[in-house]
Structure formats: structure tokens, C-alpha cells
Amino acid sequence: MCLAESGLSYPCHRLTVGRRSSPLQTREQSEEQSTDVHMVSDSDGDDFEDASEFGVDDGDVFGMASSALRKSPMMPENAENEGDALLQFTAEFSSRYGDCHPVFFIGSLEAAFQEAFYVKARDRKLLAIYLHHDESVLTNVFCSQMLCAESIVSYLSQNFITWAWDLTKDTNRARFLTMCNRHFGSVVAQTIRTQKTDQFPLFLIIMGKRSSNEVLNVIQGNTTVDELMMRLMAAMEIFTAQQQEDIKDEDEREARENVKREQDEAYRLSLEADRAKAIRLSLEQALPPEPKEENAEPVSKLRIRTPSGEFLERRFLASNKLQIVFDFVASKGFPWDEFKLLSTFPRRDVTQLDPNKSLLEVKLFPQETLFLEAKE
Numbered sequence: 001m002c003l004a005e006s007g008l009s010y011p012c013h014r015l016t017v018g019r020r021s022s023p024l025q026t027r028e029q030s031e032e033q034s035t036d037v038h039m040v041s042d043s044d045g046d047d048f049e050d051a052s053e054f055g056v057d058d059g060d061v062f063g064m065a066s067s068a069l070r071k072s073p074m075m076p077e078n079a080e081n082e083g084d085a086l087l088q089f090t091a092e093f094s095s096r097y098g099d100c101h102p103v104f105f106i107g108s109l110e111a112a113f114q115e116a117f118y119v120k121a122r123d124r125k126l127l128a129i130y131l132h133h134d135e136s137v138l139t140n141v142f143c144s145q146m147l148c149a150e151s152i153v154s155y156l157s158q159n160f161i162t163w164a165w166d167l168t169k170d171t172n173r174a175r176f177l178t179m180c181n182r183h184f185g186s187v188v189a190q191t192i193r194t195q196k197t198d199q200f201p202l203f204l205i206i207m208g209k210r211s212s213n214e215v216l217n218v219i220q221g222n223t224t225v226d227e228l229m230m231r232l233m234a235a236m237e238i239f240t241a242q243q244q245e246d247i248k249d250e251d252e253r254e255a256r257e258n259v260k261r262e263q264d265e266a267y268r269l270s271l272e273a274d275r276a277k278a279i280r281l282s283l284e285q286a287l288p289p290e291p292k293e294e295n296a297e298p299v300s301k302l303r304i305r306t307p308s309g310e311f312l313e314r315r316f317l318a319s320n321k322l323q324i325v326f327d328f329v330a331s332k333g334f335p336w337d338e339f340k341l342l343s344t345f346p347r348r349d350v351t352q353l354d355p356n357k358s359l360l361e362v363k364l365f366p367q368e369t370l371f372l373e374a375k376e
Contacts, residue, residue: 006037008328019090022101024105025240029091029310035222040198041329046113055248056301058090060198071092071096072092072095073092073133073134073166073168073169074088074089074092074093074166074168075088075089075092075132075165075166075168075169075172076088076131077169077171077172077289078161078169078171079172079175080170082107082108083106083107083108083178085165085166085172086104086105086106086107086163086164087106089104089139089164089165089166090106090164091134092102093143093164096143096146097143097147097148098148100148100150100153100155101143101148101153101163102128102130102147102152102153102162103155103156103157104130104162104163104164105161105162105163107184109129109163109179110133110259112127112161113127113183113208113312116160116161116206116208117148117208117213118208119316120250121243121246121247121249121250122243122247122312123169123233124161124181124208124234124243124246125159125160125161126160126161126205126206126207126216126239127160127161127162127163127205127207127208127213128156128160128161128162128163128203128204128205128206128232129162129163129165129203129204129206129207130147130162130163130164130165130201130202130203131164131165131167131192131200131201131204132165132166132200132201133166133197133200133201133203134166134168135168135169135197136197136198136199136200136201136221137198138198138199138200138201138221138222139182139200139201139221140219141203142201142221142223145221145225146224146225146228149225151225151229152228152229152232155229155232155233156232157234159236160232163176166279167200176192177189177192177193183213184206184215185267186213186305191218192218195220199220200213200220200221201220201221202218202219202220202221203218203219204215204218204219204220204229205217205219205231205232205235207238207239207242208237208243216235216238216239217231217234217235219231232315243322279330280311280330280331280332280333281331282329283327283328283330284287287324287325287327288317288320288324290314290316291316291317292313292315297318297319298317298318298319298360298365298366299315299316299317299318299366300312300314300315300316300317300320300359300360300364300365300366300367300368301314301315301316301366301367301368302314302316302325302343302364302367302368302369303314303368303369303370304329304369304370304371304372305369305371305372306334306372307339307372307373307374312328312329312332314328316328316359317359318358318359318360318365318366319356319358319359319360320359321356321357321358321359321367322350322353322355322356322357322358322362322364323355325349325359326341326355327343327373329341334372336351337370337375338374338375339358339373339375340353340373340374340375340376341370341371341372341373342370342371342372342373343368343369343370343371344369350362350364350370
């Protein structure tokens with residue numbers, strides 16, 4: 001619609017401009033504040049009159065728009081706890097770009113290293129570090145169109161641990177550079193330090209190695225989904241080759257360790273068997289001679305059933321102490337601290353009796369059948 005059709009006369013028309021304090025303000029009050037505004041064509045050399053002449057503040061005109069564009073920071077300034085900072089980062093990222101985004105690791109950079117690198121070779125992953133900068137013109141496009149693309153999100157979740165940091169604030173930038181210098185060296189830290197604002201955001205691809213962490217790639221924000229995917233896949237190819245070597249080395253090392261453990265266990269069991277055998281021999285040699293059936297002194301004949309069902313039989317003098325019976329049983333491989341010696345009528349645990357009493361005193365005379373039972 002042209003000006004003439006809209007009812008605006010050319011080259012001058014009387015318009016009303018004023019500040020409304022409430023929606024109920026009357027038209028008469030507005031008309032009292034009226035003034036003239038000239039509609040000037042391209043051929044007219046006169047300038048537009050300044051809006052301030054009409055009592056309108058630029059802040060009032062654009063205040064709502066600027067408020068709508070104002071964003072919460074991705075990360076608190078002077079972030080001390082990396083886990084809390086990453087929680088805020090994830091929440092703000094979701095509010096800006098939606099829930100379809102990489103799963104950002106919540107925790108310190110050291111914890112992300114542990115999750116990605118310091119596990120079994122088969123479970124290792126690459127580490128992707130996303131470096132955000134709110135003042136870069138590339139940030140919104142990179143986040144919304146590249147980082148939140150379903151193909152990128154899926155590929156990162158399967159093959160990477162993704163950690164993020166916001167470099168918008170100088171204090172947070174300085175803290176990351178300190179971390180970077182400590183973990184990756186001064187060369188990588190200097191590379192990030194010299195990046196201009198409009199080269200952000202950055203995507204660092206890190207591979208853990210035996211003695212150090214290697215930066216495979218530094219991807220700047222001026223890229224496409226296809227190029228980003230290609231560079232991620234190229235890094236993954238390098239990582240997979242290294243991972244296969246690590247898996248082979250780890251399997252060989254575990255096989256050697258298993259053989260050594262088996263040898264150590266066999267040696268330990270052999271020592272224990274030799275020690276037990278020596279103890280049994282010593283006990284057997286210390287036993288008093290077995291008396292004959294016909295003896296001047298009273299003789300007690302004991303029949304002892306083992307857990308396997310076999311029987312041990314021996315004669316003792318009725319005056320022998322109960323400890324001698326315990327030593328006899330131990331010399332056969334049943335130490336009394338591991339086995340109970342039970343009688344049947346009455347049922348009692350003989351190992352609980354005083355070992356210094358004689359067989360006659362504990363009523364194991366003239367003969368008795370006992371049972372061996374392993375202690376619980």
C-alpha cells in the first residue's frame with residue numbers, strides 16, 4: 001500500500017507521537033502532545049527530524065528488543081567448581097539451543113581424562129573439548145546447526161567424552177589456559193591464546209597416550225556439518241588404530257600376569273603343603289609310642305571317623321592327656337583349630353574339654369568312637 005492509499009498526505013502529514021503511561025490514556029491527551037513529522041522522499045534533501053525532538057527515548061523504543069536478546073552467561077565468572085560450572089553450562093546450552101545436543105561431561109577436566117583414557121583399552125574413548133565464546137559471530141550458527149545436528153550428537157555420544165568450557169569471561173579463559181598448559185603443554189595453550197574471538201568456538205580432539213595426551217585436531221567455528229563429521233571420523237580412525245595396538249598390548253600383559261599369578265599361587269600352595277607336612281611329621285614324631293593291647297597300664301582304644309568316611313584307629317594309655325589325641329589327629333592332617341572332635345553318647349565337643357586332662361578323666365576309656373567335623 002502506498003502513502004496516498006493509506007491516507008497519509010505528501011509531502012507533509014500531521015502525526016502524533018507520545019509516551020503512553022497506561023493503556024487507558026485518552027486520545028485527547030495524546031492529541032495535546034501532537035507535533036508535525038515530515039515524510040521526505042528520496043528526492044528531498046531535507047533530513048529526518050531527530051526522534052528526541054518528540055520526547056521519545058531510544059531506550060524506550062528498543063528496550064524490549066534488547067531485553068529479549070540479553071542472555072544469561074553460559075558459565076559463572078570465576079568458576080571455581082568445574083562440576084557446578086558445567087551444570088550451569090549444560091542448562092543454559094539447553095535453554096538456548098534445545099535438548100538435542102552432546103552430553104557434556106559434568107566434572108573436572110581431570111575427571112574427564114579418567115573417564116576417557118584411564119580405563120581398559122577396549123573401553124577408552126576420544127575426548128572432545130568444546131570451547132564456547134558468546135562474543136563470536138560464529139557461535140550461534142555453530143551450536144544450533146553443527147553441534148546440535150543429530151548425526152554429530154549421535155557420533156559424539158558413541159565415540160567421545162565431551163567436555164565444555166566457556167571462554168567469554170577473562171577469568172574463565174585464564175583458568176582454562178592454565179589447565180591447558182598443565183595437561184597439553186605450552187604450545188597448545190599458546191595456540192588457543194592467540195585465537196581471535198571470531199575464530200571461536202573451538203573443538204579440540206584429544207587422544208590419550210601412554211605418557212601424554214595428544215591434541216589430534218583443533219576445529220574452528222567456521223565449518224560445516226559435513227566437514228565437522230569428516231574431521232571427527234578422521235580422528236576416530238587414528239584413535240582406532242592406536243586402540244587396537246593398546247588392546248593387543250593389554251591382552252598380552254594380562255596373559256603374562258595371569259601366568260605369573262598362577263605360578264605364584266602354585267608356589268604358595270606348595271609352600272603351605274610342605275609346611276603342613278613338616279608340622280604333621282613333627283607332631284607324629286612327638287607322639288608317645290602306641291601301647292600294646294595287653295599292657296600293665298589301662299589302655300584306651302579310640303576309633304575316629306574322618307569327614308571322608310575313613311577311620312583312624314589307635315591305642316592310648318588311659319593316663320595320656322587329651323592333648324596327645326589332638327596331636328595324633330593333627331598329624332593326620334586335621335588340626336584341632338580347624339576341626340571339631342565329637343563324641344556320640346553323650347554328644348559333646350571333645351575339643352572344648354581341658355586338653356591337660358587324661359583320657360580316663362574325660363571318660364574316653366576303655367574305648368570310644370569319635371567323629372571329625374570341620375569348624376564353621
